[in-house]
Amino acid sequence: xxxxxxxxxxxAPSAPHRYLAIDVLAHAERYDIxxxxxxxxxxxxxxxxxxxxxxxxxxALLEHVLARLDPGGTCVxxxxxxxxxxxxxxxxxxAKHPFHSLTAPLNFSEKRRQGYVHVVDAR
Numbered sequence: 001x002x003x004x005x006x007x008x009x010x011x012a013p014s015a016p017h018r019y020l021a022i023d024v025l026a027h028a029e030r031y032d033i034x035x036x037x038x039x040x041x042x043x044x045x046x047x048x049x050x051x052x053x054x055x056x057x058x059x060a061l062l063e064h065v066l067a068r069l070d071p072g073g074t075c076v077x078x079x080x081x082x083x084x085x086x087x088x089x090x091x092x093x094x095a096k097h098p099f100h101s102l103t104a105p106l107n108f109s110e111k112r113r114q115g116y117v118h119v120v121d122a123r
């Protein structure tokens with residue numbers, strides 16, 4: 001996440017960048033851009049990581065993260081599998097946020113898999 005610049009619509013070229021390991025639902029700062037890697041969209045990966053099912057709140061998390069965007073802001077969501085990308089796509093459609101989706105080769109992976117990306121524009 002990158003904190004918003006001082007004036008709406010302007011982008012500070014040297015804006016600070018931070019990695020936040022926090023409960024995003026408790027976070028209230030606003031941002032010009034958010035990158036979100038591999039959100040949990042179903043319980044399989046959540047349980048694989050040893051986390052309790054009560055933490056699976058993909059739609060609440062999505063709405064909260066998108067509400068943190070400044071006008072004109074962007075959220076870039078990276079999904080690992082085609083199944084997750086389909087779940088993410090359906091969730092974004094239900095949320096009625098403007099977005100577009102694309103795939104990208106993951107050339108750094110030995111398996112040469114596809115990556116799935118959704119770019120969401122703030123309302």
